[in-house]
Amino acid sequence: MSLRPTVDFLLHDWLKVENLQSRERFADHSRETFDAVLDTCERIAREKYAPFNRLVDTQEPHFDGEKVILPQATHDAYKAYAESGMLSAAQDYDIGGMQLPYTVEAAANAFFAMASVSIGSGMLTSGNANLLMVHGTDLQKQVFAANEFSGRFSGTMCLSEPQAGSSLSDVTTRATPDGDGFEADALGARYRLKGNKMWISSGEHELSENIIHLVLAKIPDANGQLVPGVKGISLFIVPKKMVDTNGQLTGERNDVALAGLNHKCGWRGTTNTLLNFGEGKYPVRGHTGAVGYLVGKPGEGLRCMFHMMNEARIGVGMAATMLGMAGYYASLDYAKNRPQGRPTGAGGKDASQPQVRIIEHADIKRMLLAQKAYSEGALALALYCARLVDEQHTGTSDDADVARLLLEVLTPIVKSFPSEWCLEANSLAIQIHGGYGYTRDFPVEQYWRDNRLNMIHEGTHGIQAMDLLGRKVLMENGRGLQLLADRMLATAAKAEGSWGPEAAALRDALQQVGQATQQAWDGAQPAQALANAVPYLQAFGHTVIAWIWLDVAASLGQDDTPAAQGRRAACRYFYRYELPKIGAWLNVVSSRDPTCAELPEEAF
Incomplete structure (x- = not known):
């Protein structure tokens, strides 16, 4: 089955996305341009992602002592995605964007999530860059965000620490003003960071020229003590490789080192890392400490980071949704083609009669309907929330305020409902396959493993x-x-x-x-x-x-x-x-x- 008819129905027949064309920002768009974007993403997902979903699951990232090795298919998929322009799809024309409604962007990205969520589609990179477009300086936008939108650089978010997990008030990574005379760097107030960050997706790889880490850390007070709680948290840009004010690599590594790869039950195609900041493996200008540039004001790091976290929560919800949809389509296809059992008539089952396909059994229909209700309902909710994002950005002031509040309430739901109930959909897909479901002969066991991470991802x-x-x-x-x-x-x-x-x-x-x-x-x-x-x-x-x-x-x-x-x-x-x-x-x-x-x- 194809996802496209469902996407087209939700976008056009239900959400009436063409109505956005009346707004100045989207005036150049039409049903034809929206369809062209969906066509391109559907094709790339079909050609560069779907055929390699099992490959990236079995050929996990590994570290050779110098760099992380990923399958060539991942490099090819990343290149195709970056060249499609989807990293900057919703951005202004003058920075290379398409000024595409976020509703259409979210729908287009659904094809990649369904084809291979494990390969990934740049969710963290675009989220990282979008945060900088709101909270960064003009030069930070030019040097970091613009290069992320082009795919030349990629991005991460570095929040959790081994001892703190989700409790951000307990982070101990510290940032001290750089004492070597570079405090007034044009890229922002310079600090030296020391600490460890855990569970950092895409924290180390060779897919892009540079990796831009957004790192939460605390600036010590006058006595050198870290302020308890979240009020002392600040946000820093920490590039893997040092850059100049033109965004060119200087040839010097920043003091960020891979401490290890986490080996997961799912999403195995995406590196998940423990990173050490400032351990001294790559001293910068003779000093230890990773160089970081302050984003926004000191102590406002969490407020800035929530811009990316909320975006990521919607992205995780969409990923969970599409894994549920993938399992639904796989089990529907199996149920239509698997003969087993016989119908129960007035006198019981007649063994002399031919077998029926399992889709003719009521309980199989129940499990298929449950998957459809969970997954397609979750997709509709995700696209509804994406439509609220467009309303927040381009509606009247009153409509934008309403959209803001609705998003506040719905964001925990658009993240949590798919991550719980589309996981249940994946479990039902395995059940429909019977014993075959938990073997690697069919994809549904991988969908379940991939989806199990989403109840933990991003909160x-x-x-x-x-x-x-x-x-x-x-x-x-x-x-x-x-x-x-x-x-x-x-x-x-x-x-x-x-x-x-x-x-x-x-x-x-x-x-x-x-x-x-x-x-x-x-x-x-x-x-x-x-x-x-x-x-x-x-x-x-x-x-x-x-x-x-x-x-x-x-x-x-x-x-x-x-x-x-x-x-x-x-x-x-x-x-x-x-x-x-x-x-x-x-x-x-x-x-x-x-x-x-x-x-x-x-x-x-």
Whole structure:
């Protein structure tokens, strides 16, 4: 099966992306230019990515003592992706961009994620450059961001540390003002960084001329002490190789060294590294310490980095979605072609009858519908959020503010729902394959392994849950949550005629979420309210996907094609099999159930 008809339907029939052409920024675009971008990305993904997905899984990156070795296929894919212009697709014309709507860019990148998420498509590089376009100086934009957009340089984000994990307040990488007389460097205030960063994707390779690390570190106070908490965190550009103010390599390595490669259960084609900053292996101008250039103001590093982190969370959600979709298509193809078993008639099964294909069994249809409901629903949500990004950047001031708040509330969902439920879709794909599913004869076991990382990538499930219940639904007196509720109620009203029971179920789910939100916080301490944040996240996510499916179904009108029938069935499936789950999840939230929080560790 091809992904393209689904993408075309969501972009054009549901989201009406052509309406963006009326805006000055996108005035040069049309359905034809959007289709041309999708055609190009679909072709590159088909030719340079998909055939090598198993290869990069089995031929893991390795370090030969001098450099990291990756398969030639990865080099070819990176080159094709960079030459496509997708790294700078949404940027201004004057820096080589296409001024493409982010909605179309996100849809185009979906082809690469489905073909081989392990090879990658530059998500961190473009996110790194986009951050610098907002928070960097003019010269930092020219020297670093512009070369990342062209593919000449690539980028990373260096947050986590071995001893701190996701707890950024506990980072100990320190940045001290450079004492060798170069403090006034044109590229920014110069510092020397010393510390270690762990789980850095694409932290070392030879795919590009240079790697631009964005590194969180703390600047010591006057007494040489690190400020506790996140307020002391600053952000620095730390290139792997030193550059001049024209962006040319000086021939000198920065003091950044690969300490080791992490060997993962999935995403094996992408290097994942432990990096040492300032260990002295590559002293710069005779001094140890990696040279870093301050981005923004001291102490504002986390605020700057969230620009990249939120973008990456949407990207991780899209990656998880497309792995779910890949597994769905693979298991659908298998189910259509695998004969096994016989239909059950009035007298039981007749062994003399020929076997039927497994897609004729009700339970196989259940598992296929679940995968479709999870994956296509998640794709619709991801593209909806991408459309909000366009609204935030190019809408009226009021519309942009609404889009901003909706994105705040939906970002934890667009990251967490696919990473949990499209992983479940991959598990169901294995189940449909039976014993073949967990062998390497079929791709579905790799899809599951690749997808298992996404519940951890860019903020674990627990972190997303606490962000949602502890911050996002409360911010600005709950205005974001109310705006989302208004859109859900508008969909219910629109769908009332042809989808009456589902519209009523959506209103009921929304009421349950609202009550649970209030009851979780009513007179509670944060530890009590947040003890069951993950069940809250799951219920909230299911309510959001139910809304998305109802909106999609209501847009079908009188369309009676097989594709429309499938979407209606997925909507019905989600409302009948999935949405009722939220009651159990929200019960423990509303009652602030202490079962987990109060159990002493000895009891385990």
